[in-house]
Amino acid sequence: MRSVLCFGDSNTHGQVPGGSPLERFGWAERWPGVLQEKLGPDWRVIEEGLSGRTTIRDDPVEGEFKNGRRYLTPCMQSHAPLDLIIIMLGTNDLKRRFSQPASEVAMGIGCLVYDIKELCPGPQGKVPEILIIAPPPMHDDLKEWNAIFDGAPEKSRALALQFEIMADSLEVHFFDAATIGECDPADGFHMSAAANLALGNALAQEIEAIGWAGAQ
Amino acid sequence: MPDMRFSPPNPIRIADRVNGLNAVSVRSHNERLVLALLLQHGGTSRLAIGEKTGLSAQTISVIVRSLEKEGLVAKGKAQKGRVGPPTIPMSLNPEGAFSIGISIGFRKTEVVLIDFVGTVVVHKTLQHETAGDHHVHPDIFTTTQDILAELSVKRRIRVAGIGLALPDLFEDSEPLDRLRKQLESEIDLEVFLQNDVTAAAGGESLFGAARDLDNYLFFYIGAKVHSRLILNHQIYNAASTKPYDVGLLELERGLGSNAVYADELWERYQGLGNFDAALAEWQKKCVELIKAKLAELGQFVDVTTVVLSSYIPPEICREICSYLINDTTNLSAIVGGLEVAPKAVGAASLPFASRFMT
Numbered sequence: 001m002r003s004v005l006c007f008g009d010s011n012t013h014g015q016v017p018g019g020s021p022l023e024r025f026g027w028a029e030r031w032p033g034v035l036q037e038k039l040g041p042d043w044r045v046i047e048e049g050l051s052g053r054t055t056i057r058d059d060p061v062e063g064e065f066k067n068g069r070r071y072l073t074p075c076m077q078s079h080a081p082l083d084l085i086i087i088m089l090g091t092n093d094l095k096r097r098f099s100q101p102a103s104e105v106a107m108g109i110g111c112l113v114y115d116i117k118e119l120c121p122g123p124q125g126k127v128p129e130i131l132i133i134a135p136p137p138m139h140d141d142l143k144e145w146n147a148i149f150d151g152a153p154e155k156s157r158a159l160a161l162q163f164e165i166m167a168d169s170l171e172v173h174f175f176d177a178a179t180i181g182e183c184d185p186a187d188g189f190h191m192s193a194a195a196n197l198a199l200g201n202a203l204a205q206e207i208e209a210i211g212w213a214g215a216q
Numbered sequence: 217m218p219d220m221r222f223s224p225p226n227p228i229r230i231a232d233r234v235n236g237l238n239a240v241s242v243r244s245h246n247e248r249l250v251l252a253l254l255l256q257h258g259g260t261s262r263l264a265i266g267e268k269t270g271l272s273a274q275t276i277s278v279i280v281r282s283l284e285k286e287g288l289v290a291k292g293k294a295q296k297g298r299v300g301p302p303t304i305p306m307s308l309n310p311e312g313a314f315s316i317g318i319s320i321g322f323r324k325t326e327v328v329l330i331d332f333v334g335t336v337v338v339h340k341t342l343q344h345e346t347a348g349d350h351h352v353h354p355d356i357f358t359t360t361q362d363i364l365a366e367l368s369v370k371r372r373i374r375v376a377g378i379g380l381a382l383p384d385l386f387e388d389s390e391p392l393d394r395l396r397k398q399l400e401s402e403i404d405l406e407v408f409l410q411n412d413v414t415a416a417a418g419g420e421s422l423f424g425a426a427r428d429l430d431n432y433l434f435f436y437i438g439a440k441v442h443s444r445l446i447l448n449h450q451i452y453n454a455a456s457t458k459p460y461d462v463g464l465l466e467l468e469r470g471l472g473s474n475a476v477y478a479d480e481l482w483e484r485y486q487g488l489g490n491f492d493a494a495l496a497e498w499q500k501k502c503v504e505l506i507k508a509k510l511a512e513l514g515q516f517v518d519v520t521t522v523v524l525s526s527y528i529p530p531e532i533c534r535e536i537c538s539y540l541i542n543d544t545t546n547l548s549a550i551v552g553g554l555e556v557a558p559k560a561v562g563a564a565s566l567p568f569a570s571r572f573m574t
Contacts, residue, residue, distance in 0.1 A: 005239060039300070039301065040300055044268075106225070114220075114221040118219070129273060134570045164281075165225050167278075169226050170227070171274045171278060172273065173277045174277070204300075204301035205301050205302060208263070208300055209263060209303070209304060210263070210277065211260060211262065211263035211267070212415070
């Protein structure tokens, strides 16, 4: 039995676009659930999606719990051993309150990768496979969220390249979610049901392509 | 490991996302390994690439993505297996790179443009006014220029170089010198030189029937018959470079008419009728020659495969191969995979071998 940790924000939690933060897609509809279905019974998919999560930043409005870095280490320890860790973050780092360029968001992702490599929560105390996902870019109109995400849509279009540069640099896997889906125009930055389905399917293929030696 | 999280990323392989081939002149060994593997076995999944090259999953992931962005490899249709998610086969992208090959022969000069998987895209033949060695056809340069001018912009920037294949002992002459200088300076592409039969063997190893073979004896049937020994992918020439007389010239002599050139013969091959006897006898002579060479070689090396390459109809070569197999034990004889202008295609493979393969 192999296990994969899906570490992300509201797009991993399955938040419904345009809905309240309390509305989420069902297990089978959100991408970790789709992934579980596609990978089959030899894999256990562990979802850890927190709405508002950033890569490495304490959120002055939402609180320090939203800081991905604070949560990641005890989370990995709770679920170890892990064969694969998937990180899809970055959207919340683009909130106006942080005023960060796309490259700094990538630095945050890099920081998380270093933390994973430092802890070695993989099988036999090794470094697990790591996959970084760039979220689909935001639409220009974010409705009532425009002010909170002032300047974010343009930066979100640069995330994929910055994440890929970071992934290449740290020699970890990379996937650009924009290749298979987009954000729902209902609020402009949450993934639609269709995008969740497409992402789960695509990741199953990516994960298979990584190659897993021998018996589990 | 030292904690480097403070420093900016250092992407090793992310290509400048410009159209065209990666400007990096030293392509990494691992990238070449992956390209060479995909050339040999198109439709290989990333998992299988890892198994065959021994590279880690992350390295494969980075390399494949980088080569994909460069346009050198492409994903195929996802294939559903019995269990688990579908696998995605990776292959070389035929449009990924192109190359020019020029081969100067006895009666004609061939100029070809091939794509990244060795398919001949353009083929021009320049007849020599008089048959003979050391003849540099005056139109070689303009023919090459024209072929390149006809290409779309997208394809033109992906031309990797020009290969020039010359016969043994080709004399250095003023026209040859001029041609080389012109090609190098006016077309702005690297020119690679090689002996023509060695080039044909190289082309066979890269794109043809021999791509899976480590060791084989290569025979090229042209005006004369030439041979090369390939051991562990290295191409060896005999100390004496004299070719064997049992070539197409010999066949023409056997057919009894000096005016009937082999080329016309093949055009009329369908209803050869009264040529059959002479042809069969010539084929038997070829078989005897090959057997003799194999016997000589057998004293030193154990080679169990013969590859026959020529521009004559493959059926004729196939017949020679079946005679051979019938007459010997433990021998495999196959017809070369390059049916069109094998020496020129071999020449064209030189820039690819240099820039992309191990």
